[in-house]
Each structure stands twice: as C-alpha cells, then as structure tokens.
Amino acid sequence: MATQADIMRVEGLTMAHGGRVIQQGLDFAVRRGEILAIMGGSGCGKSTLLRHMIGLQTPAAGRILLEGADLNDADERVRRRLRRRLGVMFQAGALWSSMSVGENLMFAQRESLRDDDGRLRRPLDEAELALQARFRLALVGLDGSFERLPAELSGGMRKRAAIARALCADAPLLFLDEPSAGLDPLASARLDALILQLRAALGMTVVMVTHELDSLFAVADRALFLDARQRTMTALDNPYPLREHGPDEVRAFLRRDRSDFR
Ligand SMILES: Nc1ncnc2c1ncn2[C@@H]1O[C@H](COP(=O)(O)OP(=O)(O)OP(=O)(O)O)[C@@H](O)[C@H]1O
Numbered sequence: 001m002a003t004q005a006d007i008m009r010v011e012g013l014t015m016a017h018g019g020r021v022i023q024q025g026l027d028f029a030v031r032r033g034e035i036l037a038i039m040g041g042s043g044c045g046k047s048t049l050l051r052h053m054i055g056l057q058t059p060a061a062g063r064i065l066l067e068g069a070d071l072n073d074a075d076e077r078v079r080r081r082l083r084r085r086l087g088v089m090f091q092a093g094a095l096w097s098s099m100s101v102g103e104n105l106m107f108a109q110r111e112s113l114r115d116d117d118g119r120l121r122r123p124l125d126e127a128e129l130a131l132q133a134r135f136r137l138a139l140v141g142l143d144g145s146f147e148r149l150p151a152e153l154s155g156g157m158r159k160r161a162a163i164a165r166a167l168c169a170d171a172p173l174l175f176l177d178e179p180s181a182g183l184d185p186l187a188s189a190r191l192d193a194l195i196l197q198l199r200a201a202l203g204m205t206v207v208m209v210t211h212e213l214d215s216l217f218a219v220a221d222r223a224l225f226l227d228a229r230q231r232t233m234t235a236l237d238n239p240y241p242l243r244e245h246g247p248d249e250v251r252a253f254l255r256r257d258r259s260d261f262r
Pocket residue numbers: 017018022040041042043044045046047048049
C-alpha cells in the first residue's frame with residue numbers, strides 16, 4: 001500500500017543486464033525523511049538498483065513510482081521533470097577537474113534551472129548563483145573552497161563537494177553511491193555526520209549504497225539487503241534488530257562474519 005509517507009515505491013521490480021536477471025521480486029518503499037541503506041555482497045546488484053531508482057536504467061519488469069508518478073513514463077518531459085526531483089552523487093563523486101569547486105556547483109545549478117524542454121526557466125543572475133554555491137559549500141563544511149580546483153582537495157573534501165553539487169538540484173531525494181568508499185575512518189565518520197545534518201537541516205530523504213558497517217549503524221534508519229544467490233531482497237529493517245534477528249546471512253554480514261555471505 002502506497003502512503004503519503006512514501007516518497008518512492010518500487011513495485012515488482014526485475015532488473016536485468018542483457019537478458020541476465022540480476023534481481024527480481026523487489027517490492028519496497030522509501031519513506032519520506034528516512035535514510036535507507038542498500039546493502040549486500042559484491043555484485044548482488046546494489047548499483048544497478050540505484051541506477052533504476054534514478055531512472056538511468058529501465059526495469060525488465062515492474063515499476064518505480066516517485067511521488068506516485070512512474071519514473072519510466074512514456075513521455076520524455078514527464079521523465080525529465082521527475083528526475084529533477086532527484087539529487088545524485090555517483091561512486092567516483094567526480095567533479096569536473098578543469099573547473100573550480102564553485103564553478104562545478106554553479107554549472108549544476110544552471111542545469112537544474114532548465115524546464116521540461118531543456119530551456120532555462122528564468123534569466124540567470126550569476127551573482128545569485130555564486131551566492132547559492134557558497135551557501136551549499138558552507139553547508140558541507142567547505143566554506144573556503146569555492147576557488148579551489150578539485151585536485152587541490154582531499155578525498156573526503158571532494159566527496160563533500162560532490163554532495164554539495166548533488167544538493168544543487170534542490171531535490172527532496174538524495175542518492176549516494178558508496179559515499180565513504182576510499183575514505184579513512186575519520187573522514188568517513190565526518191561524512192556520516194554530514195548526511196545526518198543534511199537530513200536534519202533540509203529534511204532530505206537519503207538512499208545510499210554502502211559496504212561500510214560503521215556507516216550503516218551510524219546513519220541508516222533501515223537497511224535493504226539484496227542477495228546475489230537468491231537474486232532477490234532478503235531483509236528490510238533497522239540494522240540493529242536485523243543484526244540480532246535477521247536471516248542467517250544478513251546477521252553474519254552485520255556481525256562481520258564474511259565467510260557466510262557472498
Ligand atoms: N553494464 C553492465 N552490463 C552487463 N552486466 C552488468 C553491467 N553492470 C553490472 N553488471 C552485472 O550486474 C551485476 C550487479 O552489478 P552491480 O554493479 O549492480 O553490483 P553491486 O552490488 O553494486 O557490486 P559492488 O558492491 O561490487 O559495487 C554484476 O554481476 C555485474 O557484473
């Protein structure tokens with residue numbers, strides 16, 4: 001049953017690559033304001049699910065509803081409008097290397113101001129764009145980094161800048177693909193704190209793919225587990241009860257007993 005509390009619904013989703021089914025029978029909702037983690041062993045389909053949830057890949061079967069509307073609607077204009085409701089930080093968190101951090105954000109803001117036909121919705125005031133970019137950088141703790149090139153930032157700072165860029169869409173739903181990958185434990189903990197702050201300050205809903213158990217227990221309201229062998233979801237709940245009472249392989253995963261989980 002869809003409710004107002006659900007911002008997204010995944011219904012009967014089958015995902016396939018070139019005819020090979022990766023996952024099937026996925027049925028779940030993303031609740032407004034929650035932090036939902038997508039978990040599971042390597043290659044089970046986490047990134048593929050994320051790509052479906054942002055409309056970059058089309059379901060082999062089933063559908064994905066964003067605020068009640070089908071993300072794969074036949075009408076391209078509808079799809080574009082829906083995708084503007086999503087902010088995304090991809091795994092590499094790549095920023096355009098030739099632009100300063102501030103210009104990266106301003107570029108993303110310009111794109112977010114286009115209408116369903118790709119035209120700018122209103123004339124742009126560069127000073128206002130720069131101000132907004134500075135505001136978003138301050139929000140992620142990068143106040144002094146507007147003029148710097150991405151190569152001049154640390155890995156953790158680049159992730160923060162990529163999150164700030166994802167916020168430029170002013171979207172209520174933010175997707176993060178392995179935000180802590182490659183970060184040291186301290187930078188990773190700072191990023192967790194930032195995700196919690198964004199939810200508190202902006203009321204965002206966050207869906208994140210992660211391998212990091214520390215991160216999962218620190219930020220996630222619920223964890224969705226995909227299983228590579230069964231090719232479907234095996235659990236969806238708060239990580240703490242899942243660690244105690246979840247299916248065997250999920251408990252093993254959450255207790256770091258990797259031997260029992262592929
Ligand atoms: N473009 C593609 N074409 C064909 N198969 C693909 C493609 N992308 C992914 N796959 C396959 O789909 C399956 C799921 O891949 P996916 O990257 O979604 O897994 P994952 O859970 O995110 O993995 P990891 O944790 O290692 O990043 C894998 O078997 C992978 O080989």
